[in-house]
Amino acid sequence: MNTITLRHSWSKWQKIYVLNGTPPATQWVGLEHMSDKAISKETQQAEKDASGPRSVMRILGLFEALARATDGLSLADLSIELGAPKSSLLTLLRPLVAESYLSHGKSRYRLGPRIFRMSADILAAHKIRTLIEPYVEQLAERTHETVYFAVLGSSEPVAVAIEVINSAQALLYNLRVGMTFPLYQTAAGNVLLAYQDKESQESYLRSIKAEKLKVDEFSPRVPLSPSELRQRLSDIRKTGISISIGQWTPHSGALAAPVFNADGSLAGALAIAGPADRLQSNLEQLTTVLKNIAAAASGQ
Template sequence: MVTKKIVEDNNNGLPAERDVTGPRSLTRLLGLFDVLSMSPDGMSLAELNVTLESPKSSLLNLLRPLVAEGYLIHSAGQYRLGPSIFRLAASVMSAWNFPRMIRPFMEELCQRTGETVLLGVLNRDAEVLTYVEIIDSPHPVRYQIPVGTTRPLYASSAGRLLLAYTEKRWRDAYLSSVQFKVRTAIPVTRASLSRELDRIRAEGVSTSVDNYMVGLAAVAAPVFDGDGNCVASLNIAGPSDRFRNELDQLKAVVKEVAAKASGVVAGIEARAA
């Protein structure tokens, strides 16, 4: 929360608030993103007014341009984080060393499979998968999306993989509250999703053929840190026709390369400890 103190307003002699940690608009903006990142269901103007201790008029002047630019979404009286802020977050994350560390393994996957390779991480607050690094397939017909793209966890093979490897308490809470708002080619239910998560943990790989959309297939495997926590998904995606006949082979390759990436991550953590 922003630290404040009371000072005297030279114009009217009344006490006025002044932020001592930086310009008021900047600290208010950062505070706004902070509280919304912890509120996946969004917050109303009144709730933001109380939480940020900021006048509603000032908040509205801040909120309107953020909604217009896609940094926030305003729906049913609630403000939520929008796609632009996730793209910005992904751009920041792309400068992080982790994607650079994994990129050689992504290049290997692209060379061995010929498909688009994606590195995804879990955003718990928003309950989405965010792609933080992508290498496009050399094929003229390929799967292509920009870095920073997000997907609901239940909707993609990589998202389901990350969900499968979260701790049980968080996973159970997600399963009990998730709303399937994004329409997929094969409808998802709580029961079908729970069964799929069990299968992923048993096989160590997540697959999708025509699940998210007809014509698209994907295979994802986990990247673990030295403590055995899943820190990312490494997956390939492309046209279903190229995946169907080679699915078992593609699963083996993705699992193999993801395991090698996990070994490097664990090794670097061990040396740094």
């Protein structure tokens, strides 16, 4: 608990300063109502509250209360609104302010920039899902394989499946909405990385270790180094298709193609996934169907 507490023992009152990376919050506590033992007990309870399931609901409650308050809320307001002790709320508020999920100024808490970015990402993903759904359905009907649409993660560099239709065949590649995939090791991830700017690509390549780029015995074409991955990304931009056989999971594979927004920016990657041997035996046909539907989804 990163709290610095300064206590001045006066005859009747005690002043407690809590340092949380923002201007110190001030609480006045009557000594006749709160002994040192009681203070310690309340602090322990606050820490316990912040680490249990109740804290999750309180955090959600904080967000909801602040979303309704155009001018923010004070600690006292939040305590009344949520029916929670101020000490417990402060334990939750400090890290939320530090991580920019909330802001704190003039003794009032407000929603922070990270919450607004998250909200924008959620709304954008919902809109994309609505727009891409008929094309995912069409691709599933044409290929009879598992198909999905993936976007770049908002908080970390991964591919996130936001729309999935699993194959009805007995042998299939099973996915679910919300699954994440590494960018360097999957067909959809390669597409998402290929259409990032050079600076973002290089930053990502520096963040992964070369030994992660392993070759699977089933697919000797998997990049073994950052330089080979750079060439792969360049090829994807030229051909408009990414093929990954045995690269992430042995004996399975995927194909992915980019889908673009009206302004030419990348919306996400439309992909087909299935058993490696089945994909390889129909690779030319699947590639054609995938590129055509991805182009239609892009309005081309």
